[in-house]
Amino acid sequence: MPNDATSPYATYLSHLEKGELAYQFSPAANCAVFFPRLLCPYSGSDRLEWRVSKGRGTVYATTVVHPAEGQPYNVALIDCDEGFRLMSRVEDIAPTDVKIGMRVKFRVHKPGGEEAPIPVFTPEAA
Amino acid sequence: MEGLKRGAAAIVGVAESDLGQVAEGMSPMDLVAQGTQRALADCGLTLKDVDGLFCAMTQQRMSITSMIEYLGIAPKFIGSSMTGGSSFEFHVAQAVAAIEAGLCSVAVIGYGSTQRSVGRRAASQREVNPYETPFNPFLPTSAYALAASRHMHQYGTTREQLAEVAVAARKWAQLNPVAWEKKDLTVADVLKSRMISHPLSVRDCCLVTDGGGAMVITSAARAKSLKKAPAYILGCGHGITHMNISSMPDLTVTGAVEAGRAAYKMAKLSAKDMDVVELYDAFTINTILFLEDLGFCQKGEGGPFVSGGNIAPGGGLAVNTNGGGLSYCHPGMYGLLILIEGVRQLRGECGERQSKKHDTAMVHGNGGVLSAQASVILGTGATL
Numbered sequence: 447m448p449n450d451a452t453s454p455y456a457t458y459l460s461h462l463e464k465g466e467l468a469y470q471f472s473p474a475a476n477c478a479v480f481f482p483r484l485l486c487p488y489s490g491s492d493r494l495e496w497r498v499s500k501g502r503g504t505v506y507a508t509t510v511v512h513p514a515e516g517q518p519y520n521v522a523l524i525d526c527d528e529g530f531r532l533m534s535r536v537e538d539i540a541p542t543d544v545k546i547g548m549r550v551k552f553r554v555h556k557p558g559g560e561e562a563p564i565p566v567f568t569p570e571a572a
Numbered sequence: 573m574e575g576l577k578r579g580a581a582a583i584v585g586v587a588e589s590d591l592g593q594v595a596e597g598m599s600p601m602d603l604v605a606q607g608t609q610r611a612l613a614d615c616g617l618t619l620k621d622v623d624g625l626f627c628a629m630t631q632q633r634m635s636i637t638s639m640i641e642y643l644g645i646a647p648k649f650i651g652s653s654m655t656g657g658s659s660f661e662f663h664v665a666q667a668v669a670a671i672e673a674g675l676c677s678v679a680v681i682g683y684g685s686t687q688r689s690v691g692r693r694a695a696s697q698r699e700v701n702p703y704e705t706p707f708n709p710f711l712p713t714s715a716y717a718l719a720a721s722r723h724m725h726q727y728g729t730t731r732e733q734l735a736e737v738a739v740a741a742r743k744w745a746q747l748n749p750v751a752w753e754k755k756d757l758t759v760a761d762v763l764k765s766r767m768i769s770h771p772l773s774v775r776d777c778c779l780v781t782d783g784g785g786a787m788v789i790t791s792a793a794r795a796k797s798l799k800k801a802p803a804y805i806l807g808c809g810h811g812i813t814h815m816n817i818s819s820m821p822d823l824t825v826t827g828a829v830e831a832g833r834a835a836y837k838m839a840k841l842s843a844k845d846m847d848v849v850e851l852y853d854a855f856t857i858n859t860i861l862f863l864e865d866l867g868f869c870q871k872g873e874g875g876p877f878v879s880g881g882n883i884a885p886g887g888g889l890a891v892n893t894n895g896g897g898l899s900y901c902h903p904g905m906y907g908l909l910i911l912i913e914g915v916r917q918l919r920g921e922c923g924e925r926q927s928k929k930h931d932t933a934m935v936h937g938n939g940g941v942l943s944a945q946a947s948v949i950l951g952t953g954a955t956l
């Protein structure tokens with residue numbers, strides 16, 4: 447069997463480069479899968495379909511990190527409407543104003559240089 | 573645990589190594605050796621009797637191999653499951669299985685850490701996860717903070733209730749001669765201490781100390797002939813729900829539910845039968861989650877349960893009687909030290925902090941970020 451030509455993470459990143467938040471869907475388990483991988487953790491199936499999220503979600507849990515140096519910042523877990531959860535942060539508001547249950551929308555953050563793009567969120571209402 | 577026999581083996585020797593801040597140049601394996609020598613002396617056995625070895629640590633990649641080299645023995649059976657702080661609760665179940673199967677007869681489980689001396693970063697290298705690391709969670713604290721945020725949201729748990737856990741731990745620590753932090757601590761002190769990852773302040777977080785220890789396990793038959801009263805292993809169970817916090821199915825429910833269920837079933841006991849409770853309190857939210865998940869109170873009622881000194885000395889339930897990871901000692905992976913305290917409580921060796929009733933102990937280990945949960949139920953001869 448020849449080696450796989452690409453990795454789950456590389457596929458995920460190529461979507462982010464295009465401004466898309468990609469996730470996987472398992473037909474065998476009939477549910478979303480995240481983080482991207484080669485085997486569905488709910489069914490063991492290796493048939494995972496790539497889908498692009500509509501980019502809407504709800505804050506599931508949130509914390510404000512107070513680093514020894516620098517400003518406090520947000521880290522949150524976001525439940526996307528398609529049924530998967532990921533770690534991210536909510537931008538454009540004060541970290542202390544990020545609340546559980548808040549509706550948020552995705553945007554891509556490109557740090558530039560060697561760093562890979564990452565999915566971040568902003569309040570949906572804004 | 574399915575397939576293990578209740579009371580087939582016992583913990584017969586326990587000992588801490590040096591704790592807190594150890595002498596300059598002391599290695600993690602020096603601490604394992606100290607613990608091993610002291611634990612063997614505790615039960616009257618020698619290294620020549622040992623034919624099973626278990627070890628896990630963050631500072632030695634091949635810790636069991638290092639332990640064999642250091643001790644100069646050739647064990648018939650070894651184990652080195654690495655589930656973070658709960659590794660040793662897993663090792664207990666594995667040692668029982670190995671002894672029952674005749675693979676070894678006297679097993680030593682060891683641990684050592686010099687994380688305070690060498691620095692946390694050097695002691696425990698963080699892994700890069702492309703789905704979490706870019707957001708700079710301050711791990712492990714931020715993962716526990718996320719769980720706390722969810723518990724507060726769903727059940728109205730307050731920072732004051734989290735602080736009660738730290739205050740109770742400190743009061744127990746004040747009764748433990750070898751505890752690291754003994755200064756008086758109030759709920760107000762916890763609330764105004766430096767914020768690390770909201771809602772957890774520095775006083776909601778475990779200590780960063782050196783330390784370690786060892787314990788000796790053998791068959792129930794052999795245990796009877798040794799120096800001290802055996803702590804029989806009545807029940808073992810585990811539950812692993814995830815590795816990274818973003819993959820934890822429900823941040824308010826841990827694998828302790830499954831771990832406890834399996835351990836109680838094997839022990840033929842329930843939460844109400846437990847005289848002493850030793851929970852892995854890496855953060856104040858842990859104690860609340862584990863009291864709920866192990867059946868000491870209903871889900872969501874952990875906050876009220878720990879309030880008013882209910883888990884402090886003289887309270888309704890003796891929880892974390894050594895002062896916990898919060899105030900006694902937390903050398904990176906703390907799960908071995910709670911087993912040691914459980915055994916000492918059963919023996920009645922705990923002086924001022926001794927629980928009046930001490931025939932049974934629930935010892936519950938936690939590893940990773942609420943990831944790998946494992947329970948061990950210990951009992952005196954009266955419980956067999």
